[in-house]
Amino acid sequence: MRTFAIGFVLASSASLAAQVAQPKMGAPVAGLTPTQRARFDAGRVDFLRVVQPAEGRGPIFNQTSCASCHNNPVGGAGSQFVTRFGFTDGKGNFDPLAALGGSLLQAQAINVACQEVIPAAANTTALRVTPSALGMGLVEAIPDAVIAARETNPPSANVSGRAHWVTPLETPSGPQRVGRFGWKAQVATTLTFSGDAAQNEIGLSNRLVPFDNAPNGNAALLAAWDTVADPEDGPDVNGQHYIDRITDFQRYLAAPPQTPKSGLDGEAIFTAVGCADCHVAAYTTANDPALEPALRNKVIKPYSDFLVHDMGTAADFIEHAPVTGNELRTPSLWGVRNRDPLWHDGRVVGGTLQSRILGSNGIIALHGAFGSEAAPSANAFNALSAGDKQKVVAFLDSLGRAEFDWDGNNALDLADLNAFRVNMGGPFTANSPQAVFDVNQDGYVNYTDLTVFATVYEVDCNNNGTNDLADVLNGTVGDANADLVPDECQFCQPSLGFGGAGSLALSMCGDDLTTANSRGTFQVSGGPANGPLLVAIGVSANPYLITATEYLVPLEPLAALVDYFVLDANGRFRLTIQGGGGLPVHTWVFQAATFTGTAFDLSNALAVSVGGF
Ligand code: HEC
Ligand code: HEC
Structure with a gap:
């Protein structure tokens, strides 16, 4: 006599998911060849690596590795600051005090004897917080003319952004390109930033910047403490330099995910109040045969115009000629939900995303500063109903969220899987919380979405090298209780x-x-x-x-x-x-x-x- 029923397991084999989940923050772009993927991985190791004084770090520097600042995630933004200084006369002329080691302070030294300080002559200082290098290769691939066209034809009478034309260090005889990286849009290419940051942040001279910084401009101090011959960065066995390897990593970093990908009411409101006049949603990267297929002719959504704008009294007052002390580049908003602190000097810090945006000293208040080009949009935002403001915050909260990441902790774990199960069904809209699971945006959270989840789920409780959800859908493990977790765990x-x-x-x-x-x-x-x-x-x-x-x-x-x-x-x-x-x-x-x-x-x-x- 049987006292319990026995029935056969329905082993459903997951069909290959037609829809593809977006890469998580810090992951490589999709579609790299194995060789390119290996270069990404190798570059990531160097980006994380502490450069030793014996290799040439210092004598003055800010940190020992790129990732000591760009750490959320590796390659992304961070909460570390650097300090800029200069002298501003009463007539608004700015002197970066280059002869005294300006405008960037190197806050550390290999020996206290050559430690740099903010010189007494400086009467202007500004902090700059670490921005993100995610999606750099894609942003680099936006054609100059596309960015520059918004200077010539501004989207509204309120804004008057300017393109910052610069000469990349690797092509000193030109042509000039439109800068897009750095708070002043002072850099146009990833390789230039690698050479510049290696020397200025780590003190590693290289073929693009083949000398070290003299502490507060003191050449004798530099001579006394700089014991490694310039350029300190040299070729490895493959002929690649440190700056080339970290460039590979940054160029192949994927754009931060956006979930839901489109359709939020808050985005329409964001556009209607004029935020999108500067935070321009979408671009198509150049269809340039010289670019890797993974970067070429791709639609990206950085939410920036990469132009510099007058931010009035909320600016940094550090000139980066021809960019004035009042002008700052519109930062990309992709990934903004994971960024804390915000603003060039990180003054918007802590709390929730909502408080960072809506708070009395928050992002909207700063856009409304006296003399700011963004003041009309801040005023229009302030006139919105509380519900509409919330919707804009909900839209910003979608920037940097991976699909299926219900709790938004940037890990696709059991809590997200359990939430998927209880939220299956529909119909849902992009504004429904369930939209994070509706990867194909058909209005329903169902088995099709689950098969995509199985390509990115991160828990492997039975340590068999395949994630547990894929194990369950493939039938490699039993799941008699249908909770999508292998019964054996x-x-x-x-x-x-x-x-x-x-x-x-x-x-x-x-x-x-x-x-x-x-x-x-x-x-x-x-x-x-x-x-x-x-x-x-x-x-x-x-x-x-x-x-x-x-x-x-x-x-x-x-x-x-x-x-x-x-x-x-x-x-x-x-x-x-x-x-x-x-x-x-x-x-x-x-x-x-x-x-x-x-x-x-x-x-x-x-x-x-x-x-x-
Ligand atoms: C001490 C902290 C620190 C270190 C170390 C550091 N960075 Fe940065 N990084 C910053 C700050 C601050 C900025 C903004 C600089 C500015 O515009 O004034 C920045 C900007 C950048 C940007 C521009 C991103 C954008 O879109 O605006 C890139 C790319 C970058 N760094 C790459 C690197 C690389 C590569 C290294 C290692 C060689 C490195 N950084 C080391 C703090 C750091
Ligand atoms: C005139 C152009 C312009 C308009 C319009 C504009 N912004 Fe900005 N935004 C900027 C600039 C420039 C910064 C960086 C300022 C700084 O850090 O000093 C910025 C910064 C931000 C940041 C912080 C990003 C970071 O990484 O620190 C957020 C969030 C933001 N804007 C959202 C909005 C919203 C929402 C609106 C509409 C109400 C808006 N912006 C309208 C130019 C603009």
Whole structure:
């Protein structure tokens, strides 16, 4: 007599997901060749690597690696500051005090004797917080003419952005390009930033900037402490320099994800109040055959015009000629939900994204500063209803959110999977919280979306090298309780041991079968392909010695049930066991046996408690 029902597992094999999830913050762009992917990985190692003084770090520097500042995630933004200084006369003329080591302060030194300080002559200082290098290769690939056209044809009478034309260090004889990186749009290419930052932030002279900075301009101090010959960065065995390797990493960094990809009411409001006059949503990268296919002719959504704008009294007052002390480049907003602090000097810090945007000293208030080009849009924003303001914040909160990341912690983990299960259904709109799961944006959170989730889910509880959701959908593990978690990682019935010399193994995992509506997976593995399977179920755990070494457990005193099955091509067998059953809790002993062609092989025995409910 069977006291619990046995039914076959429905093993559904996941069809190849047609939709592709966006890369997470800090991941490489999709579509790299294996060689390019290897260059990304190698460059990431160098981006993280502490450059040693013996290699040329210093004598003055700000930090020891790129990632000591660009750390959220690696390659992204950070909360570290650098200091700029200069002298401003009463007539508004700015002197960067280059002869005294300006305008960038190097705050550290290899020895206190050559430590740089803010010179007494400086009467203007400004902090600059670390911006993000995510999506750099894509931004670099925006054609100059596209950016410059918005200077010639501004989108509204309120704004008058200017393109900052600069000469890349690697092409000193030109042509000039439109700068787009740095708070003053002072750099146009990734390689230039690598050479510039290697020398200015780490103190590593290189082929683009082949000398070290003199501490506060003091050449004698530099000579005394700079013991490594310039340029300090040189070729590796592949002929690549440090600055080339970190350039590979940055160029291949994917754009931050945006979820939902489109359709939020808040974006329409953002555009309507004029934010998008500067924070321009979308570009198509150049269709230039010289570019890697992964970067070429791609639609990207950075939400910036890459022009510099007068931000009035909220500016930094550091001139970067021809960019004035009042002008700052519109920062990209992709990834903004994960950025804290905000603003060029990081003055908007802490709290929630909502408080950073709406707070009394927050982003909107700063855009409304006296003399700011963004004041009309800030005023229009302030006239919105509280509900509409919330919608704009909800839109900003979509910038940097990965698909399926319900709790927004940038990890695709069990909490997100559980939320997926309870939020399946529809119809939903882009404004529904469920939209983070609706990767194909068809209005429904369903199995199709789940197959895409299975390509990016990050938990691997059984450590088999495949994420658990893919395991479940592929049927490589049992999931009798249908919670999308491999049963083998959940409650397992205790094994009594007694296994034979062979590899046949028996397990029953999933729910505790003494609870209501419980299900578990009865699994035999390690048998011969398509071999016979005998399952014995008894009531006592007294071992009965049947060979010199093997004990058959359920036969003592008498097997309650013996059933015959066939193993599959992987030598495996699986059944769903239903718990509960209305009877008092009772313990059954299970054991399996197979015939390997030459011998019988007994599995371990299990003591299975069922009943109760
Ligand atoms: C001490 C902290 C610090 C270190 C170390 C540092 N950076 Fe930066 N990074 C910054 C700051 C601050 C800015 C903004 C500079 C500015 O515009 O004044 C910046 C800007 C950038 C940008 C421009 C991003 C954009 O879109 O505006 C890139 C690219 C970059 N850094 C790359 C690097 C690389 C590569 C290294 C290592 C060689 C490096 N950084 C080391 C702080 C740092
Ligand atoms: C005139 C151009 C312009 C307009 C219009 C504009 N912004 Fe900005 N925005 C900027 C500039 C420039 C900065 C950087 C200023 C600074 O850091 O000193 C900025 C910074 C930001 C930041 C902080 C980004 C960071 O990384 O620190 C957010 C968020 C933002 N803007 C949102 C908005 C919203 C929302 C609106 C509409 C109400 C808006 N902006 C309208 C130019 C503009």
